[in-house]
Amino acid sequence: MRDSRKIVLDQIRNSLKSGVLPTARASVPPREVAVNTDYAAMSQTFQRDMEAVGAKIHRPVNSFAAVDLVVDLIQELGGNEILAWDDAELPLTGLPYALHKAGIRRVDQHVPADDAGRKQKLAALGEVRVGLTGASAGLADTGSLAMISSAARPRLASLLPLTHIALLPINRLYPTMASFFAAHPVLTQDASNLVFISGPSRTADIEMTLTVGVHGPKYIHVVLCP
Amino acid sequence: MTNVTFYERVEDALNNEQLHVALNRTTARLGGLRTTAFASLPEAEAVRDRARMIRAHTISKLADYLEQFAANLEQCGGYVHFAADAAEANQIVLALAKQYQVKTVVKGKSMVSEEMHLNHEFEHLGITVWESDLGERIVQEAGEMPSHIIAPAIHYTREQVGDLLHKKLNIPLSHDPAVIVGHVREKLRQEFLVADMGITGVNFAVAETGTIALVENEGNGRLTSTAPRVHVALMGIERIVPTLDDLSVVLQVLARSATGQKLSVYTNLLTGPRRSPEADGPEALHVVIVDNGRSKVLGTELAEILYCIRCGACLNACPVYQQIGGHAYGSVYPGPVGAVLTPGLKGIEPWADLPHASSLCGACKEVCPVRIDIPRMLLKLREEGHEKGLAPAWVKMGLPVYRFVATKPALFKWAIKLSGMGARLLASAQGKGGWLTKLPPPLSGWTQHRDFPPFAAKSFSQQFKEMSE
Numbered sequence: 042m043r044d045s046r047k048i049v050l051d052q053i054r055n056s057l058k059s060g061v062l063p064t065a066r067a068s069v070p071p072r073e074v075a076v077n078t079d080y081a082a083m084s085q086t087f088q089r090d091m092e093a094v095g096a097k098i099h100r101p102v103n104s105f106a107a108v109d110l111v112v113d114l115i116q117e118l119g120g121n122e123i124l125a126w127d128d129a130e131l132p133l134t135g136l137p138y139a140l141h142k143a144g145i146r147r148v149d150q151h152v153p154a155d156d157a158g159r160k161q162k163l164a165a166l167g168e169v170r171v172g173l174t175g176a177s178a179g180l181a182d183t184g185s186l187a188m189i190s191s192a193a194r195p196r197l198a199s200l201l202p203l204t205h206i207a208l209l210p211i212n213r214l215y216p217t218m219a220s221f222f223a224a225h226p227v228l229t230q231d232a233s234n235l236v237f238i239s240g241p242s243r244t245a246d247i248e249m250t251l252t253v254g255v256h257g258p259k260y261i262h263v264v265l266c267p
Numbered sequence: 268m269t270n271v272t273f274y275e276r277v278e279d280a281l282n283n284e285q286l287h288v289a290l291n292r293t294t295a296r297l298g299g300l301r302t303t304a305f306a307s308l309p310e311a312e313a314v315r316d317r318a319r320m321i322r323a324h325t326i327s328k329l330a331d332y333l334e335q336f337a338a339n340l341e342q343c344g345g346y347v348h349f350a351a352d353a354a355e356a357n358q359i360v361l362a363l364a365k366q367y368q369v370k371t372v373v374k375g376k377s378m379v380s381e382e383m384h385l386n387h388e389f390e391h392l393g394i395t396v397w398e399s400d401l402g403e404r405i406v407q408e409a410g411e412m413p414s415h416i417i418a419p420a421i422h423y424t425r426e427q428v429g430d431l432l433h434k435k436l437n438i439p440l441s442h443d444p445a446v447i448v449g450h451v452r453e454k455l456r457q458e459f460l461v462a463d464m465g466i467t468g469v470n471f472a473v474a475e476t477g478t479i480a481l482v483e484n485e486g487n488g489r490l491t492s493t494a495p496r497v498h499v500a501l502m503g504i505e506r507i508v509p510t511l512d513d514l515s516v517v518l519q520v521l522a523r524s525a526t527g528q529k530l531s532v533y534t535n536l537l538t539g540p541r542r543s544p545e546a547d548g549p550e551a552l553h554v555v556i557v558d559n560g561r562s563k564v565l566g567t568e569l570a571e572i573l574y575c576i577r578c579g580a581c582l583n584a585c586p587v588y589q590q591i592g593g594h595a596y597g598s599v600y601p602g603p604v605g606a607v608l609t610p611g612l613k614g615i616e617p618w619a620d621l622p623h624a625s626s627l628c629g630a631c632k633e634v635c636p637v638r639i640d641i642p643r644m645l646l647k648l649r650e651e652g653h654e655k656g657l658a659p660a661w662v663k664m665g666l667p668v669y670r671f672v673a674t675k676p677a678l679f680k681w682a683i684k685l686s687g688m689g690a691r692l693l694a695s696a697q698g699k700g701g702w703l704t705k706l707p708p709p710l711s712g713w714t715q716h717r718d719f720p721p722f723a724a725k726s727f728s729q730q731f732k733e734m735s736e
Contacts (some may be wrong), residue, residue: 045349045351050349052563053330053333053562054330056562057329058566059566061567061571062323065323069324072317094528151547159496163460163494183529185530195546195547197547200489223512229536229538234535234536234548235535236489237530239530239531239532239534241532242533244402246401246402246405247444248293248425249292249293250444252448255452256399256455257490257533
């Protein structure tokens with residue numbers, strides 16, 4: 042069999058001998074990455090940027106108020122079924138019990154590996170209107186939520202439903218994406234998927250007219266947990 | 268490529284009123300959004316410098332970084348394939364479709380797949396391909412090529428989009444983008460959830476971790492790389508950065524340059540397929556690394572074009588693109604970047620006219636987030652075209668005449684005087700405030716779609732002489 046990997050890499054190495062590469066240096070010097078623990082200030086920036094792209098930010102005064110707020114939100118949206126991260130991944134103690142008491146049921150989200158089972162499960166998950174997740178981090182300078190996948194943190198909870206409610210503890214804010222990476226050096230080794238979400242899904246493909254709610258959530262609620 | 272010449276395509280574009288409406292509405296808006304977005308970035312110029320440094324360094328060690336990336340992705344359970352050209356890339360993808368018994372494919376945006384004409388290949392095998400990016404879907408349903416690397420359907424008005432999708436997707440007729448998008452969501456959701464294979468492009472691959480980064484706004488890229496059981500990602504050999512920190516730098520300038528956003532709505536970082544305990548995600552991930560002419564470009568004076576991060580800012584800033592749109596360029600990559608990349612990848616022979624589709628004003632270099640010197644390379648290509656006898660006739664004939672006149676001061680002065688007089692005479696006959704609306708051949712091309720400005724009453728050399736006296 043033809044070894045295309047070798048052919049392509051050899052061709053590249055050969056070309057590098059004659060190619061003109063202006064300003065190419067032997068290495069990129071390391072840089073200082075900003076550290077910030079002023080969570081109050083970062084939460085202001087985060088809120089401004091998130092609201093600028095059309096997300097709604099809530100700042101409940103304490104965790105009791107936060108639990109009530111989330112339950113009310115879900116009931117307002119008319120859902121008694123939700124896609125959600127596991128209890129241990131929702132950073133509000135008391136929320137699982139409150140959901141249970143309000144009759145809000147979590148749909149089982151484990152997608153089977155076989156083809157038929159997979160499609161059947163996806164079709165069922167696609168019907169659910171509200172997704173409830175925690176957040177692995179928030180980025181202040183862009184107004185973004187970071188979601189790291191795992192068995193207890195399904196990707197689809199923040200993707201399929203029309204409304205996504207995310208619970209973000211304020212002490213998980215980072216000033217920039219670079220500072221988040223620096224604080225979690227083995228991030229990509231632990232999970233197959235990390236996504237940064239900066240507002241509701243949108244398009245401007247028709248005459249640059251901004252339109253929200255394309256294939257992901259149309260409404261995003263971020264609850265900043267104290 | 269079609270048999271239609273570049274100049275015929277330009278002629279069509281300039282006569283297309285609808286295209287001008289669409290281009291005017293969009294390119295200026297994108298340019299303005301970019302300016303605002305960079306104003307919000309502290310030390311923006313330093314970030315651009317660093318982004319350029321990263322790209323230049325990476326390309327200078329490209330083979331090493333590709334090897335590192337492949338090894339790390341394989342360690343995480345992903346498969347890596349190399350393809351020397353488009354035909355081989357198609358073979359690889361079609362073999363995968365067969366191996367996984369694929370009947371339907373949902374596709375995110377991928378410029379490499381356009382180079383491969385992949386959709387066409389799938390259709391031959393009777394496999395259905397659904398484009399999921401709204402702009403790509405519009406051009407797919409219209410049976411066309413994208414006209415902009417970021418906004419593929421930039422040449423369409425809302426009325427045209429509404430009519431087309433009503434007819435082709437069988438959704439209710441509307442000319443309101445919000446209503447159209449709502450219907451498209453319903454329609455395409457079914458496709459995402461039943462497709463067997465998802466195909467996407469790659470914005471950047473990260474060598475140190477084996478991660479691919481995919482940025483998008485609609486959520487179609489996220490669904491395409493999550494719902495189907497197999498995910499195939501197509502990338503050009505140059506689409507790589509060394510570290511996650513480097514990725515964070517290039518992402519700071521990518522969305523700002525492309526759409527004026529601080530960050531795209533979804534920045535997906537994918538490191539291998541679903542790990543066994545994870546709740547969802549694809550069962551298999553294949554990354555196809557495509558050369559298709561790039562390594563040839565790497566060995567030339569055009570290698571700098573491989574620093575490109577595909578933001579599309581140079582298209583919006585280009586006064587030529589603003590007038591003729593993307594299709595007139597006749598290849599997958601339009602605009603200033605395409606005028607260098609296309610002849611570089613495919614050879615100068617049929618593409619010698621593209622480097623001339625520029626006034627060398629330098630707007631592309633100015634907006635480029637990694638400061639690629641596009642005008643330098645356009646000149647290089649013009650030179651190459653001229654050496655091979657491929658320069659346009661007016662250059663071939665005109666330059667020797669100009670040289671003959673310009674190297675004889677007395678003759679030059681006389682010629683300037685004569686053309687000034689002639690121009691003023693013509694202008695007074697045409698009566699449009701000194702502007703010339705029609706020049707005689709061989710200069711008639713200039714005034715076909717624009718007016719020629721009035722000559723000054725006194726020539727520069729005349730004024731200079733008077734001032735020095």
